[in-house]
Amino acid sequence: MRTRLALAATLSLAVIGGTTAIATATPPTPYRDGNKLTPAAQSFTKVTRDTQWKLTRKVRLDFPTYHPQGFALAGDLIFMSSVQIDEKPEKYPEPVDGYDRSTGKGVGHVLVMTREGKLVKDIVVGEGTMYHPGGIDFDGESVWVPVAEYRPNSQSIMYRIDAKSLQVREAFRHRDHVGGAVFDRSSGKVHGVGWGSRKFFTWTQKGDLLRSAANPSHLIDHQDCDYAGAGNQLCSGVTELPTADGGKYELGGLALIDPATDRIRHEVPFPHFSAAGHAVTRNPVALETQGSTLRLLAAPDDAEEASGTDLLVYEATP
Template sequence: MRVITTILSAALLIGTVSTVVATDSDTEGLTNEFKQLERSTEWNQVEELDLNFNVHHPQGMTKIEDKYYISSVEIIEKPKKYNQPKDGYDRTAGKGVGHLFVVDEQGQLLKDIELGEGDMYHPGGIDFDGEHIWVPVAEYRPHSQSIMYKVDPESNEVNEVFEVDDHIGGVVSDEEKSRLYGVSWGSRTYYEWNHKGKVKSVEKNPSHFIDYQDCEGIDENNMICSGLAGLPSEDGGTYELGGLALLDKKSHEIQHEVPLAEFSPQHHVITRNPVYLETKEEEDGIRLYAVPDDDDASLLIYETK
């Protein structure tokens, strides 16, 4: 199983925290397994966990022991495109509610934590750094505004940390280095901040293979991002090309990337929405968790051979 510097133990249920120090083999395991993935790698679905609540439009996911944390946007009024840009925006703000769902291994909703403020109601991809779950909540339009939150998974306490003058669609935290790494709308821009929100770097993303939807820090230097690209198909519709990428947190250099073409019950590529990866417990390979569908959805679990 993927191990990070500190994790919540099963004793979370009674309000205690256990600290586990990862070995070199632990931290390198998922990185090494990921580098073995190829276009021909077989992803076998091993479980379909029905979620017993309206998951709305899920965005990010992390797993802490036996609980899943899923960020999602509940859209009350969809943003509408302007004929001409207004005040630097290409669409209205719309209306909605941001959620961070806490879910058990049976798909039962344990807690619904509402996040956001005003027009900022769209949570993005999330990350757990061993201490906090970091969640960006943005306006549902590009080049807008975001609030960066951190959530204590033991108490469910929510703290607003800083604001960003852009739509942040995903974030990865490095607790040891006090750094946050974020991606903008469509992951077209990379950001780096310290944990107080001071900008350390801003860079354009040179890769146009896929737009990253959700990212997770997996070891000291690397993160894995998942996402998709919508491509026109011959029938006039859109084909969803899914993919996974291993990136250096600091340089954003792609270490390894693969396409992914498994599809959900609602016919979406499984990397469309949130994705979480870990190594298999007793054998080589990777386990992938995904919630690609909206509203009445399931958590799909795949494994490589």
């Protein structure tokens, strides 16, 4: 989202070929006010279950998108993390060396594209069995990208990608699965979530672990989070629930979280679905504002699904 779920940049609209295209006229300005929520987060606090969201744009991504994971908005560019799964991990009958499944095989990608859906660069990230990127965040200069093994209780590498040069450098490593990262612009700390967001982490920028705590909320598994101002973060995700006929249902939702206390300040479901039947907040999500309009960008579907991957844009006026 990114800053995935909360870039404070004001957007201008241009009409191209009769369709409304989202564009920015100037580079993003880093949001550094540690005492206020970002405009997107402020607007989000007014969202309720009665808020009317309208799908205003659908952009087909005509390049390999694999299994999208996270968004980071950086001016005119959208960074989207994604995992190419060549061999799915297999569950063991019994744990092996503390793991419940194999590593599988794959390739981690950060796909840099324009807001019109044109691919600028495919950046490969990861190392060995660590090939699964998670939720990502833009700090005003760099995009923070965690890449982990595709299994719980494993290991991860945290990368930083310069948003201008697109150069990649390793920030630190962590002995656990990290499924998402947020850079806290008020404190300079890095926050993260574990497998299924059941754990919350806080590190220094060099990777010194400052805090690890259990997620007190069991409603939504947070997939993608962004800095939201005043030390907070906006998160999106899904929970897969059984239906009465033995099927499965994805409950999508959004939450504003204070990572210092793990307190959820505001939370709402997002009852909209993609062409493939997924909750829109399944994986990559970003929130931003233009005037009184709150805009949500998402890409919930995989390349291998019949519908392919679309960049979906929803708007609401809370």
